[in-house]
Amino acid sequence: MRTTKARHEEYFNFLRSVSLLKELPEEKLAKIADCLEVDYFNRGEFIIREGEEGNTFFIIAKGEVSVTQTTEAHSQPKEIKTLGVGDYFGEKALISEDVRSANIVCNTNDTQCLVVDRENFNQMVGTYEELQAYLKEYVEELSRSDVKRNAL
Ligand code: WNU
Incomplete structure (x- = not known):
């Protein structure tokens, strides 16, 4: 057991x-480890859909x-990048108080994501100015690349 x-x-440990999270103190x-949920996904499943409301942050x-x-030029969503173990996503909807701005589609069976809800995300990020500034900066950069690729 x-x-x-x-x-x-x-x-x-993960x-x-x-x-x-490397700057965060152990306590x-x-x-965060106490208030995590784990979600499991298989290949082809949507973890996040663009346009939907979202209240969660994920770590793979x-x-x-x-x-x-989805961009102006194509009717089908276009792949922007892939993410793997230790990468995270879903911060943008939380930080910019907006709907999900991209799809996250699972590529491998038995994918595991650690899920942090908005309240715990705010607690995690809010108390660390550097982390907050880093993510805000990153989210603004994502918005700029969305504009460049004519995302809808
Ligand atoms: C991108 N444009 C948009 C990624 C993950 C974390 C960081 C990049 Cl700090 P959301 C959809 C999620 C979004 C981001 C993720 O997709 N994403 C992107 C882009 O070029 N989103 N609009 N690249 S991977 C990534 C930086 O996490 O958050 O809640 O849901 O909008």
Whole structure:
């Protein structure tokens, strides 16, 4: 049997390896590990759909996903990039208080994402100005690249 403590340690150790979170103190990471949910996806499943409302932030613990987006030029969403273990997504809707701005499609079976809800995300990010500034900057950059590729 895998105990609650073992699971907590597993998430904690994984979070410690995520570059975005490397500046956070251990007690903060421990809190995040406490309030995580894990979601499982298979190849082809949509984790996020553009245009939908979203209240969650994801960190990939296993597997790979594609970021795709609808642009003026194509009727089908176009792949922008792929993300793998230790990468994260879903911060933009939370930070810019907007709907989801791209699709996240699962590429591999048995993909595992750690899911942080808005309240815990705000707690995680809000108390660390550097992290907040970093993500805000990044989100603005994403908006600029969306404009460049004529995203809808
Ligand atoms: C992009 N344009 C848009 C990515 C992940 C994290 C960071 C890039 Cl800090 P959301 C859809 C999500 C969005 C982002 C992710 O897709 N995304 C992008 C782009 O060029 N979104 N609009 N590249 S991967 C990525 C930077 O996380 O957040 O909540 O849902 O809008």
